[in-house]
Amino acid sequence: TMGNWLVNHWFSAAVLAAWLGINIFLFTYYFLFFDRDEQYFYTRAILGSALAWARASAKCLNFNSMLILLPVCRNLLSFLRGTCSCCRRTLRKQLDHNLTFHKLVAYALALLTAVHTIAHLFNLERYNQSQQATDGSLPAVLSKMHLQGSNKWLNPIHSNQTTVEYVAFTTIPGLTGVIITLALILMVTSSTEFIRRNYFELFWYTHHLFLVYFAGLVIHGIAGLVRGQTEQSMAEVPPHHCTEYLTQRDQNCTHDCCKDPEFGSIPAESWKWVLAPIILYVFERILRVWRAQQKVVVTKVVMHPARVLELQMQKKGFCMEVGQYIFVNCPAISALEWHPFTLTSAPKEDFFSIHIRAAGDWTERLIDTFQLEIPRIEVDGPFGTASEDVFQYEVAMLVGAGIGVTPFASILKSIWYKFQQADQTLKTKKIYFYWLCRDTGAFAWFNDLLASLEQKMAESGKADFLTYRLFLTGWDTSIANNVALHFDTATDTVTGLRHKTIFGRPMWNMEFAAVAAAHPRSVVGVFLCGPEALAKSLQKSCHQHSSLDPRKVKFYFNKENF
Numbered sequence: 069t070m071g072n073w074l075v076n077h078w079f080s081a082a083v084l085a086a087w088l089g090i091n092i093f094l095f096t097y098y099f100l101f102f103d104r105d106e107q108y109f110y111t112r113a114i115l116g117s118a119l120a121w122a123r124a125s126a127k128c129l130n131f132n133s134m135l136i137l138l139p140v141c142r143n144l145l146s147f148l149r150g151t152c153s154c155c156r157r158t159l160r161k162q163l164d165h166n167l168t169f170h171k172l173v174a175y176a177l178a179l180l181t182a183v184h185t186i187a188h189l190f191n192l193e194r195y196n197q198s199q200q201a202t203d204g205s206l207p208a209v210l211s212k213m214h215l216q217g218s219n220k221w222l223n224p225i226h227s228n229q230t231t232v233e234y235v236a237f238t239t240i241p242g243l244t245g246v247i248i249t250l251a252l253i254l255m256v257t258s259s260t261e262f263i264r265r266n267y268f269e270l271f272w273y274t275h276h277l278f279l280v281y282f283a284g285l286v287i288h289g290i291a292g293l294v295r296g297q298t299e300q301s302m303a304e305v306p307p308h309h310c311t312e313y314l315t316q317r318d319q320n321c322t323h324d325c326c327k328d329p330e331f332g333s334i335p336a337e338s339w340k341w342v343l344a345p346i347i348l349y350v351f352e353r354i355l356r357v358w359r360a361q362q363k364v365v366v367t368k369v370v371m372h373p374a375r376v377l378e379l380q381m382q383k384k385g386f387c388m389e390v391g392q393y394i395f396v397n398c399p400a401i402s403a404l405e406w407h408p409f410t411l412t413s414a415p416k417e418d419f420f421s422i423h424i425r426a427a428g429d430w431t432e433r434l435i436d437t438f439q440l441e442i443p444r445i446e447v448d449g450p451f452g453t454a455s456e457d458v459f460q461y462e463v464a465m466l467v468g469a470g471i472g473v474t475p476f477a478s479i480l481k482s483i484w485y486k487f488q489q490a491d492q493t494l495k496t497k498k499i500y501f502y503w504l505c506r507d508t509g510a511f512a513w514f515n516d517l518l519a520s521l522e523q524k525m526a527e528s529g530k531a532d533f534l535t536y537r538l539f540l541t542g543w544d545t546s547i548a549n550n551v552a553l554h555f556d557t558a559t560d561t562v563t564g565l566r567h568k569t570i571f572g573r574p575m576w577n578m579e580f581a582a583v584a585a586a587h588p589r590s591v592v593g594v595f596l597c598g599p600e601a602l603a604k605s606l607q608k609s610c611h612q613h614s615s616l617d618p619r620k621v622k623f624y625f626n627k628e629n630f
Contacts, residue, residue, distance in 0.1 A: 137345045395449055466500070470504070501536035537579075577609060
C-alpha cells in the first residue's frame with residue numbers, strides 16, 4: 069500500500085520532501101552562520117547560542133510566510149490546473165491538496181514562532197544581565213559601549229531599570245512580535261475542524277488577521293536591535309585578536325586593538341521574502357471581486373425537508389465538471405463572507421445547483437432570506453479537479469458518509485446521462501452505491517434523487533445498473549419498531565425507496581467479497597468521500613480482496629478530495 073501511495077502521490081511526496089529539505093537547510097545553514105561567524109563574535113559573547121536559535125528560526129519563518137498565501141490563491145491553482153491539463157491526472161489532483169499544504173505551513177509557522185520567541189526571551193534576559201553586570205567581564209564591557217558613541221552600542225538595553233515587559237511593549241520588534249504571535253494564535257485556534265464546521269463566521273473573520281500578521285512581519289525587523297560588528301571594524305580590530313584589550317585596556321594603549329569595535333544592525337529583510345506572494349494575492353482578490361460582479365440568475369428555489377435549500381442557477385460562461393465546488397456570497401447577509409458548496413448538478417444540465425443545509429448563522433439567515441425573497445447571489449468558481457476517474461472503471465463502488473454524500477449527486481446524475489446517451493467515454497457497466505448517515509432527515513433531497521434515478525432506470529429496463537445500500541448509523545427504538553411492523557412492504561419505511569435501509573455499519577469484508585464474486589474478472593474503482601478512519605478501512609479491504617492474478621478482480625481505492 070505504501071508503494072501504491074507513492075505512485076499516486078509522488079508529486080505530493082516530492083513537494084513535501086523539497087519543503088522539508090529547504091527548511092532544514094535554511095535552519096542549519098543560518099544556525100551555523102550565526103553560531104560561528106566572526107561578525108557576531110561579540111554578539112555571541114553576550115547572548116550565547118540563543119542568537120543562532122533566534123536567527124535560524126527567523127529565516128525559516130520568512131520562508132514559510134512566503135509560502136502560506138500561495139495554496140489559497142484559488143485562481144492561480146485553477147490556472148495551473150488548466151496549463152497542466154495535458155499532464156497526468158494524478159499531477160492535477162495533487163493541486164487539490166492545497167489546503168493540506170496550507171495547514172502544514174501554518175503549523176510550521178506556529179512551531180518556529182515558539183522557537184523564535186523563546187530564543188528572544190533568553191536574549192533579553194542575557195542583555196539585561198550584561199547591562200547590570202559590573203564585574204568587568206566581556207559582556208559587561210560590551211554593554212557599556214553605548215557610552216562611547218552613537219554607533220558603538222551592541223546591547224540595545226541601556227538602563228538598569230529595563231524589564232522584559234518594557235521591551236516587549238515599547239520597542240518595534242517587541243510590540244510587532246506580540247501582535248504577530250497573537251494574530252497567529254487566533255488564526256490557528258479558530259481554524260480547527262470543529263470551529264470551521266460549526267462557527268464558520270468566526271473562522272472566516274479571524275483568518276483575515278493575516279493582514280495584521282504580514283504588516284507586523286514587514287515592520288518587525290526595522291529597528292535592527294540585534295547587531296554585529298561592521299566589515300570595516302572587523303578589518304581594523306579583528307575580534308579574536310583584540311578581545312583581551314577590551315577587558316584589560318590600558319589608558320595609554322597604542323596597539324591597533326586599542327580602537328573600539330563598531331557595530332551595525334542586521335538589515336530588515338522579511339519584506340523581500342513576502343513581497344511577491346502579497347502582490348500575487350492582491351491580484352487574486354481583485355480577480356475574485358471582478359468575477360463576483362458577473363450576474364448570477366437564480367432560476368429555481370426548492371425548499372427540501374429538514375431545512376435544506378436547493379438553488380438552481382445560471383451564469384454566463386459557467387462551465388463545470390463533476391465533483392467541483394463554488395464559493396457563494398450573499399451581500400444582503402454579509403458582503404465579506406464567502407462559503408464553499410459542492411455542486412450537485414451534472415455538467416449536461418442547463419443550470420448549476422447547490423444544496424445548502426442549515427448549519428450555522430450564515431446558512432440559517434440565507435435560508436430565511438430565500439423564504440421571503442430572492443436576494444442577489446454572487447458566485448466564484450468552479451474550483452477543484454473533475455472526478456472523472458469514476459467513468460474509467462467497469463465497476464464502481466461509491467461510498468458517501470454523512471455530508472460526503474453531496475458530490476455523489478453530481479456523479480450519479482452524470483453517469484446516468486452518459487449511460488442514456490451511450491457516451492463512449494463511459495466504461496461503467498455497474499455501480500454499487502453505499503450511503504452511510506446518522507439520520508436521513510437532512511438528506512431527504514438526496515433520497516428524492518435516488519428515487520428519481522431508480523424510477524428512470526426501471527422505466528428504461530436498466531434497473532440493475534445501480535445497486536445502492538443505505539446504512540443508518542444513528543437510530544432509536546421507535547424507528548426500529550416501525551421498521552419491524554412494516555417489514556413486508558415493497559418500499560422502505562425510512563426512505564420510501566425500494567432498497568431497504570440497513571441499521572448499523574457496513575461489514576466491508578462481506579460487501580467486497582460479494583462484489584468480487586459478482587465481477588470475478590473486473591477492475592473495480594472504489595471512491596470515498598468521507599472521514600479518514602473509513603478511508604483506512606476501505607483501503608485495507610481493497611488490498612485484501614484484490615487478486616494477485618492479473619486476470620482476476622482488482623480493487624483500486626480513490627479518496628476524493630472535495
